[in-house]
Amino acid sequence: MPELPEVETVRRGLAPFMEGRRLRSLTLNRPDLRFPLPKDFRGRVEGRHVVTLARRAKYLIINLESEVSIISHLGMSGSFRIEEVDGDLAAFHHPRSKDAAHDHVVFGMVDDRGAEARIIYNDPRRFGFMDLVETGELDRYPAFSLLGPEPSANMLSADYLAARFATKKSPVKAALLDQRVIAGLGNIYVCEALHRAGVGPERLAHTLVEKTGRPSRQLEELTRAIRDVIAEAIEAGGSSLRDHIQTDGSLGYFQHRFRVYDREGQPCVTPGCNGLVSRIVQSGRSTFHCPVCQR
């Protein structure tokens, strides 16, 4: 579920309920998620104010006062929801009923007027995890130090991708899923970006680089497509924030704009293309693409 745009949507949804508020209580309903929860987790965060919510790739970062940061990764099925303890803002009530058996971590927040809210982390498959680091050490956090650039406009260029792809013999689909190359793309947005750029998922990454080392026209298209699809997806998640906070990590409204993902057998939407969306498996994961207009 959560690729970069979904995590960013979660960050924006949680921020009003966490930033500037005090984390009064932390409840752990089990000792581990994918990994053991941090040692003395409660003792190190309870009573502290949340300064900011940040995001790096698919990681949510809760910066607390006294230079302590909680790192949260949602894995495949992780989500946050907000329950206002005493509130009258019915609009924020979560639309979907969750299995409380998978409510693993609860952040009890209180603002300076005493208004309370519970931020509840639910994760049936428990592929997610949480960790605790000193804020100044975030850049050295092992999972972060290897990450490639964010796919935002100023961080990602065709020249950069050309340099990374030049010696890569794996299919471009796999190369784009590699978080060391670009941080934050997942299966959905890789499929979507490849389709927008008209690049076949099985193309070997190095074939998108000219002999001179310059990016090919198609690689420039792909770079643009990656930036566009991520920006649009964040926008779509963001727009849904206005009425219903998307703190469940669901796709907001962007799922209605999928051009290939989960559309096997349906007509390709590229103007003038008469192809049908096809599903193949690459390194164990579904790839949706149009064999006619993606080359």
Next chain:
DNA sequence: AAGTGAACCTGAAGGC
């Protein structure tokens, strides 16, 4: 060294 596939875990959906 790089690239592929299995493993981690639960639930939903489809076939019979």
Next chain:
DNA sequence: TGCCTTCAGGTTCACT
């Protein structure tokens, strides 16, 4: 209704 198989938005680890 129920049982079985397949699949799912991610990452890591063990093999070629």
